[in-house]
Amino acid sequence: MYSTTEENYLKTIYKLQIQLGTFINTNAIADGVNTKAASVTDMMKKLSEKKLLSYEKYKGVQLTEKGKKVAIETLRKHRLWETFLHNQLGFTWDAVHDIAEQLEHIQSNELVEKLDAFLGFPTHDPHGDPIPGRNGVIKESNFILLSVLQKGEKGIISGVVNHSSLFLQHLEKNKLTLGKTIAINEVSSFDLSVKAILDGKEKIQLSNEVVKNILIKKLI
């Protein structure tokens, strides 16, 4: 139905709309799809022509319901495939994104639904991001930043803000994976680094750069 390129544009715009509000500017899109502003302008005209978004010169861009639907379907496929790669094939969480970036464009509704069932209708992908349902509904999780936890509080690692391989590998190496419990012992008022207990056993120390990129579900 839509090309790989079109789906990538729509998915990127959708994600930008979530984090930045409604009107998305050309440069942000160019950055997101890894191309130049001139190419984005071209594509915006085409997508607007196809009623996937509304575009007004110099004013930015906004997805229509139709465009949002395609974006969410693509996101759904991406996250289901990431889950497959991680849970079934044993890929580490830093390796799944690039492959899912290709797999998300395979066209077959039957495949998506069968994959979903095969995986047991997962609600979150390996990075803790919510997987949109068949109906297109996304249950946004109310995770909070680990950096807002105070001394004495604890939570379960449930997601990440930064999705880069470098960061994910760093977490993996330090056993900071989804499901682990972190209890804050002390927050340095000098560099905001944190001393904590991992899973009630191990003493660990985390830089502010790390704690502000981990999402947790607060306990009690």
Added chain:
Amino acid sequence: MYSTTEENYLKTIYKLQIQLGTFINTNAIADGVNTKAASVTDMMKKLSEKKLLSYEKYKGVQLTEKGKKVAIETLRKHRLWETFLHNQLGFTWDAVHDIAEQLEHIQSNELVEKLDAFLGFPTHDPHGDPIPGRNGVIKESNFILLSVLQKGEKGIISGVVNHSSLFLQHLEKNKLTLGKTIAINEVSSFDLSVKAILDGKEKIQLSNEVVKNILIKKLI
């Protein structure tokens, strides 16, 4: 490394080489990749430039070792994905081909190897076709046509000649699936249709059109 289009050309030429001999002509390729002869000539120049095949004007085309390697890798991926779709996701054998036609172009060696392991290193796809190994070796199976069996002989259904959805659905509907045993009771000398026993139980009647498109492993 190579585009979807290039991989499709190479895979098609490889299959033609298997069934027709070494030099493959333009029209056969055009037919295989569903395009026009003029487009094939263009592409042959490009693939020849990249040393994937040898091309001499008006003389036809032949894969190099390099080209053969790419073709076999693509065939390996195609058949592994078909196996995944059938064995794990429960797709019927007539539905897997079109989706595998897309999946075979996903680029990741690690994915192929992990998928292979996940599937238990299968040797044949859902149509009975052999799956090339990681080394690129294909164990050609010595299946024979059901139509060569004589009265009193029997065999196990192990593959198909015709891969069309229509034929596969017909077989499915008549429970003529891989692994079933067929014992010949009688061959009509009028229309070459066959009376047989399926799995030692059920009496069946098969047209010549059907028996000459089923491959079996002969018993005793």
Added chain:
DNA sequence: CTAAATTTTTAGACTAGCCTAAAAATATTT
């Protein structure tokens, strides 16, 4: 409120892959 900086759009060009129509080469008949 004008001037400078930034962002966005246009203009023109490129590649991959495809097409049609015509020309050239090869194969088949007579």
Added chain:
DNA sequence: AAATATTTTTAGGCTAGTCTAAAAATTTAG
């Protein structure tokens, strides 16, 4: 051995998607 038919190649053109450089619009600063 011509004549005819078929196959293949060339020529020229199309679309999707990309780029650079220049022009136009908008935003920010003085």
